[in-house]
Amino acid sequence: MRKPIKHAVTHDHLLALVPTGPAWQVDWGEIWPLWSELATLDACPQDLIHHAEGDVGTHTRMVVEALVADPDWQGLPEVDRTNLFWAAVLHDIGKPAVTKHEDDGRISSRGHSRVGASIARELLWYAGSPFAWREALCGIIAHHQLPFWLIERPDPQRMAIETSWRCRPDHLCLHAKADAMGRKCEDQQSILENVSLAALTFQEANCWDHQFAFANDESRVAFFELEDRDPHYEAHEAFPCTVIVMSGLPGVGKDTWIGKNCPEHPVVSLDTIRDELGVSASDNQGQVIQAAHERAREHLRAGRDFVWNATNVTRQNRSRVLRLLRDYGACVEIVYLEENPDQLRHQNRERPDAVPEAVITHLSKKLEPPQLWEAHRVNLV
Template sequence: MMWMLTTNKDWDSLEEKFDWVQDMEAVPQDPVHHAEGNVAIHTRMVMEALQQLAGYKRLPAQEQEILWAAALLHDVEKRSTTVHEPDGSITSKGHSKKGAATARQILYTELPAPFTIREQIVQLVRFHGQPIWAIERRDPARTVIETALMVNTQLLSLLARADALGRICDDRHDLLYRIDLFEALCQEHDCWGKPKAFKTPNAQYHYFNKQGSAPDFVPYDDFGATVVMLCGLPGSGKDTYVRQHYKDWPVVNLDEIRRAHKISPTDKSGNGTVVQLAKEQAREHLRKKRSFVWNATNITRQMRSQLIDLFVTYKAYVKIVYVEVPYQKLHVQNKHREAVVPKNAVDKLVAKLEVPAPWEAHEVSYYIKD
């Protein structure tokens, strides 16, 4: 069955149905880059331009729905990031990143979409400006290779073209030329419409995490222990996953450490103590080159990167396993946990969730029960 954000795509219906669409009417844009007017006008123009593109018309129906939803959501957080600068200009710095988080929250909690579809939309929103700016990045090759691991670059290019065409500005020709360069870069680096293929998992990890590494370099695999890092919201089923797949492995479990020391999950200062105790357990395993599971929420990239840096220091092979269940089931399962997390605290974590990227560890897998 094909997923659709909504069957009624009439703009008046969208405004009536979604408050975040209504909000677009009140968000101004800089007349130099958006002489057409507010975000609502621009978004409508983008969606109309998208549907006129030959590349869009050739797509399968499901991919058309994904792109249509991404176009509707691509500037959703200009409402919270738009600023009138002292020089009279209007900017919305950070709207893509914040918009991606909002898109994930909407498509997880309010308008549930299958995981793979949701994350394609999220990443299209996150990177919708990338084709215009990729050529100016310090390392354009790495920029397009990383982008292609996150999102289909062909779909991204179509969205960027619609974004450029769906506005009134003097530099439209330049914007479209930049998108042409982005497409050429993707083709040159073998990541046009597909992720670049690395020769080994360690080669991919090394490229994205070691400064100055080349994409074709293959480092020697000299691993000690394997660390399986669980990642998921409270109630997603991480403990069950461990019992089913790693029942004979040692487990560093932050919830168990909290219970042993009678520290609440909402105790911020106490959580620092929990993490330090957990890291010491991990170091003991790593020193003995003993594989183990790290079982905690790990919902942000910053949380994960600090731990992965520690594990890799001991030459560990790191595998992230992201676990997810539907939003309603999440709250049901959380209620039946031994350490129940308050509902409002879970919802705050949902808003902060950053699904692991494929390049964050040597291996990243997704265990999803849609």
């Protein structure tokens, strides 16, 4: 388990370290000591077939230098330049956690993109980076290898459309080009060609520098649910009820938000059900979930608007309740609340039923804020 992250780095400091013209000089002496996670990259080996340059730290610095030297990056608006710069610095931050020496002598790092996005999210949360900026960066990290192999997938256009709702494709391909340039391997030219073909695929799917435009919210939700759904199909929208699904770490203020914004709505609260059943948060939650789902079904059968109140900080947890709501044809709105770490812990301590800080730390490392494609509406508070 990763140790709690210290508060030394600020977002303003990160912005100040992004190179500017005309020199475009990267200050590695300032950047590399920022987080201990960066130092571990220098000791993390890579498979020499794909990375003859050596360790992850060397590769990372080569990628960043390639990005900074790219006129396409230099010509971006400042907010995009800073975002892609730090995405490049952190793009392989997950490798030390998953790198493995295989029996055949090869080195693998399966899952490092997803793990890296999680680590970067926590680092930038503590740094106080704006939510949208941070999540755009994490989207790049989570999918940074996709342009390498997109064209080889059975349905690359569908994957391109999906990806456009997870990160910005033109920025993703710009990063991928730098990632390919920042390595030594025999197939570098082939990788660059695949990145170019991925760019063409995004352009042909009409989602190169923006999200693919679905006919309406239901069309989008159905597309992500059904593998054979035509992205251009206009789905009928007629919902028997609307369900608000809360999401956020303990102590962030979900109950307060509900009280202010929908005080008349019935609430299915996992905390309340735990109290009623005498089940601790550390106990098996099967009985609690079963009771919550049954209460939700009662509201759904009656066509009644209600609130589902739980932490729902991972996509897997949200998917269970979202599937139930979709089975009844409900319109789903996710409300995600977030506070900076200090304020969150202060609010938690003020609660009569304060959650142990170790639990908050554990959940913050797993945090996956809801993305816009997960529901009909996603409200980020």
